[in-house]
Amino acid sequence: MKQFIVRRVGYSLLSLFLLSVTIFLFVRVTGDPTTLLVEPGASPEDIENMRHQFGLDQPLWVQYWLFATSFVTGDLGQSFYYRTPVLELYFQRLPNSLQLAAVAMVLSLLIGIPSGILAAVRVGGFWDSAGKTFSLLGLSLPQFWVGLVLILFFSVYLGWLPSSGSGGILHLLMPAFTLGWYFAAAHMRLTRSSMLEVLDSEYVKLARLKGLPEALVIGKHALKNALIPVITLAGINLVVMINVAVVVETVFAWPGIGRLLYEGITFRDFPVVQCVVVLGGSMIIVVNLLVDILYAYIDPRIRLES
Amino acid sequence: MTAAKDDFAGSLESAADGGIGRRRLLALTALGLVAAPGAAWSAAPEGQLTWAVHFSLAPTWFDPAETPAMITPFLLLYALHDAMVKPMPGSAVAPCLAEAWKASPDGLAYEFTLRTGAKFHNGEPVTPEDVKFSFERYRGTSASLMKERVAAIETPDARTVRFVLKKPWPDFLTFYSSATGAGWIVPKKYVEQVGDDGFKKAPVGAGPFRFVSFTPGVELVVEAFDGYWRKPPPVKRLVFRVIPEEATRLAALKRGEVDLAYSIRGELADELKRTPGLTLKPVVIQGTFWLYFPDQWDAKSPWHDQRVREAARLAIDYKSISEALTLGYSPITNGIVPDSFDFYWKAPAAVHDMAKAKKLLAEAGHRNGFDAGDYYCDASYANLGEAVINNLQEAGIRVNLRPLERAAFFKSYAEKKLKNIIQGASGAFGNAATRLETFAVKGGAYAYGNYPEIDALFAEQATELDVAKRTAKLHRIQQIIHERSVYAPIWQLAFINGYGNRVGESGLGLIRGHAYSAPYEDVTIKKT
Numbered sequence: 121m122k123q124f125i126v127r128r129v130g131y132s133l134l135s136l137f138l139l140s141v142t143i144f145l146f147v148r149v150t151g152d153p154t155t156l157l158v159e160p161g162a163s164p165e166d167i168e169n170m171r172h173q174f175g176l177d178q179p180l181w182v183q184y185w186l187f188a189t190s191f192v193t194g195d196l197g198q199s200f201y202y203r204t205p206v207l208e209l210y211f212q213r214l215p216n217s218l219q220l221a222a223v224a225m226v227l228s229l230l231i232g233i234p235s236g237i238l239a240a241v242r243v244g245g246f247w248d249s250a251g252k253t254f255s256l257l258g259l260s261l262p263q264f265w266v267g268l269v270l271i272l273f274f275s276v277y278l279g280w281l282p283s284s285g286s287g288g289i290l291h292l293l294m295p296a297f298t299l300g301w302y303f304a305a306a307h308m309r310l311t312r313s314s315m316l317e318v319l320d321s322e323y324v325k326l327a328r329l330k331g332l333p334e335a336l337v338i339g340k341h342a343l344k345n346a347l348i349p350v351i352t353l354a355g356i357n358l359v360v361m362i363n364v365a366v367v368v369e370t371v372f373a374w375p376g377i378g379r380l381l382y383e384g385i386t387f388r389d390f391p392v393v394q395c396v397v398v399l400g401g402s403m404i405i406v407v408n409l410l411v412d413i414l415y416a417y418i419d420p421r422i423r424l425e426s
Numbered sequence: 427m428t429a430a431k432d433d434f435a436g437s438l439e440s441a442a443d444g445g446i447g448r449r450r451l452l453a454l455t456a457l458g459l460v461a462a463p464g465a466a467w468s469a470a471p472e473g474q475l476t477w478a479v480h481f482s483l484a485p486t487w488f489d490p491a492e493t494p495a496m497i498t499p500f501l502l503l504y505a506l507h508d509a510m511v512k513p514m515p516g517s518a519v520a521p522c523l524a525e526a527w528k529a530s531p532d533g534l535a536y537e538f539t540l541r542t543g544a545k546f547h548n549g550e551p552v553t554p555e556d557v558k559f560s561f562e563r564y565r566g567t568s569a570s571l572m573k574e575r576v577a578a579i580e581t582p583d584a585r586t587v588r589f590v591l592k593k594p595w596p597d598f599l600t601f602y603s604s605a606t607g608a609g610w611i612v613p614k615k616y617v618e619q620v621g622d623d624g625f626k627k628a629p630v631g632a633g634p635f636r637f638v639s640f641t642p643g644v645e646l647v648v649e650a651f652d653g654y655w656r657k658p659p660p661v662k663r664l665v666f667r668v669i670p671e672e673a674t675r676l677a678a679l680k681r682g683e684v685d686l687a688y689s690i691r692g693e694l695a696d697e698l699k700r701t702p703g704l705t706l707k708p709v710v711i712q713g714t715f716w717l718y719f720p721d722q723w724d725a726k727s728p729w730h731d732q733r734v735r736e737a738a739r740l741a742i743d744y745k746s747i748s749e750a751l752t753l754g755y756s757p758i759t760n761g762i763v764p765d766s767f768d769f770y771w772k773a774p775a776a777v778h779d780m781a782k783a784k785k786l787l788a789e790a791g792h793r794n795g796f797d798a799g800d801y802y803c804d805a806s807y808a809n810l811g812e813a814v815i816n817n818l819q820e821a822g823i824r825v826n827l828r829p830l831e832r833a834a835f836f837k838s839y840a841e842k843k844l845k846n847i848i849q850g851a852s853g854a855f856g857n858a859a860t861r862l863e864t865f866a867v868k869g870g871a872y873a874y875g876n877y878p879e880i881d882a883l884f885a886e887q888a889t890e891l892d893v894a895k896r897t898a899k900l901h902r903i904q905q906i907i908h909e910r911s912v913y914a915p916i917w918q919l920a921f922i923n924g925y926g927n928r929v930g931e932s933g934l935g936l937i938r939g940h941a942y943s944a945p946y947e948d949v950t951i952k953k954t
Contacts, residue, residue: 155836165568169570264671268673275677282683371671375642375643
């Protein structure tokens with residue numbers, strides 16, 4: 121077990137290193153950020169000074185070395201745009217993203233799981249078709265469009281909800297629904313297919329043959345097993361919701377990490393993009409590592425095979 | 427309130443005692459820097475106005491020392507801080523913390539007299555030491571240029587600051603007042619006490635509003651400063667709320683969640699105009715757009731022929747383009763120098779005459795038109811490029827649109843790698859001289875060639891201390907550029923905003939060329 125954990129931690133560190141190199145190079149391919157931080161036609165001297173200030177006049181490997189050594193000490197650099205430490209910016213935005221992601225996740229599970237179950241139980245029927253249509257819309261409608269339609273209807277037309285910003289539960293409803301719908305659709309589809317698979321298994325057939333009530337068969341015997349992949353996916357989706365709800369946070373002026381990433385990309389604020397991607401990636405790597413360890417702990421075959 | 431009135435009276439008295447005199451007082455009154463008795467300052471500040479800002483506010487802009495080469499920070503500087511001299515309604519160089527100044531006859535020194543009664547938000551008076559400290563601490567745009575040219579800053583008494591230059595520099599005041607943040611004053615004692623980072627977290631300035639709170643990515647809240655020397659602001663609280671999405675800003679404005687919204691363009695601007703209770707307010711900024719013909723110095727190029735360049739100018743349907751893209755609010759100034767700049771020369775009105783354009787092309791030997799190569803532009807203004815290209819094609823000038831991502835475009839432009847036609851633009855600060863130096867004079871960062879006559883005139887004006895003579899020379903340069911069709915100017919960009927029916931005075935457009943509401947002490951809530 122110890123050897124398994126050491127090996128997995130090693131893979132995780134390697135993934136993190138590769139991620140940091142990739143994002144470091146990738147953001148720099150997009151071009152020079154200094155021209156976006158001055159007015160068009162600014163003097164070359166001003167542009168050069170800014171490049172010097174940001175360390176962009178150094179060779180690429182020197183820039184990476186500085187980034188990597190600072191990263192190890194917990195310093196992810198200073199934002200070009202905000203001129204403040206990016207880690208400080210990240211943690212200022214994190215509570216907002218956690219709040220939005222938590223509510224969106226609850227909504228997505230509340231909508232996705234029951235509708236997925238219903239679609240699986242009534243396969244081929246009205247509820248199945250309704251569920252499929254719902255999930256198709258959730259996955260295919262662009263989030264910015266959904267967001268703007270909600271704003272027009274609930275804020276401008278009905279006047280029930282604030283159009284944007286943060287501050288209370290009313291501010292949360294529209295962005296959480298917009299973000300949650302997309303994931304609800306994914307959760308619904310997975311719940312449906314997982315339930316169909318479980319409902320077709322021998323032990324469920326046996327439970328039915330034994331004469332157990334249908335609600336008990338579905339609610340107790342089938343659902344528990346069918347939910348395992350859904351919960352695993354929800355865990356990963358939660359990390360995605362926290363870090364890359366770019367469109368929703370921009371449309372609703374929600375001050376989270378997604379909007380920070382959007383601003384970072386817009387202004388080519390390399391340290392911000394690097395910070396969000398590396399920390400977001402780290403979260404996913406850590407979640408995967410924990411899941412791997414947990415699986416190996418529960419099922420000895422996994423650790424023996426690897 | 428009484429204290430504020432006393433401060434104001436005190437400053438008036440000192441203006442008179444300090445030898446400013448009746449004429450100067452009249453001039454100040456004309457500039458709106460003093461107000462008539464019984465005007466707005468007698469009422470206590472009340473109410474709140476909320477702006478929807480289209481970008482995230484950065485704490486770096488709370489500190490004038492870090493002012494970059496962009497207009498954005500001035501949105502906040504005008505609220506929190508004050509400058510010795512700065513653009514104000516009716517004047518590009520208006521007395522503020524300095525109530526007067528004079529240049530020495532040899533142009534080697536500028537002496538400023540500080541206004542009595544000017545205070546920082548912590549109650550400390552603004553002193554010459556603060557002025558000196560602010561300049562020395564300044565590290566924003568053109569910092570090295572200014573520090574290279576200033577030999578010393580002297581503070582001979584409690585109200586005088588003297589800048590001694592290494593050699594005459596006629597543009598000193600332009601750079602000190604509007605092209606940089608070097609003239610915006612911070613309290614020395616406080617900055618030394620809290621440090622640079624502490625200052626950004628809790629800025630203290632001498633502006634009309636004091637800092638209350640800042641929530642990154644959400645909003646900045648400021649509150650009226652009763653002790654502001656010009657007048658206490660009539661609005662108690664200003665909130666700058668960040669709403670990056672244009673349609674959401676408009677929705678917030680319609681709902682009354684915000685009172686003013688910046689940057690509403692295209693169809694949304696049209697909708698704003700049609701919405702009862704909302705007012706559309708375009709502001710013409712200092713950003714001029716043009717076509718540049720970099721091959722005009724190559725004898726083999728069709729662009730070498732002045733008639734071809736003139737034909738291109740005549741082919742552009744300026745008015746229709748402005749109407750289609752900015753509801754007609756971007757004026758056709760027909761020059762590369764913004765009309766708000768000092769030494770601006772007003773060119774004859776731009777003419778759109780397709781028949782004449784075709785005739786000129788035929789005379790130049792291009793009866794059936796010609797393949798003019800590529801048309802390079804910043805991709806974010808490709809829509810403008812498409813409109814211009816349609817006009818050029820109609821005249822027979824066949825070009826291919828080559829939009830480049832903004833950074834790549836300006837890099838290639840500056841490195842002089844582009845050919846055929848460049849759709850250029852500049853929003854840089856300065857005056858006509860600084861704009862011409864960059865774009866039209868030999869060695870200019872974006873000048874692909876030069877005309878000796880322009881270079882000679884430019885060299886002469888650079889040391890000319892007589893304002894009238896200097897103006898004449900700079901006007902002549904702009905005239906030559908116009909006559910030779912070195913450029914085909916397109917428009918001066920309008921920045922379109924809107925406000926709701928609670929707003930009395932929005933402050934938009936009060937200061938020429940300034941994109942945002944200012945001065946904030948003039949902004950009012952409508953009386954009901």
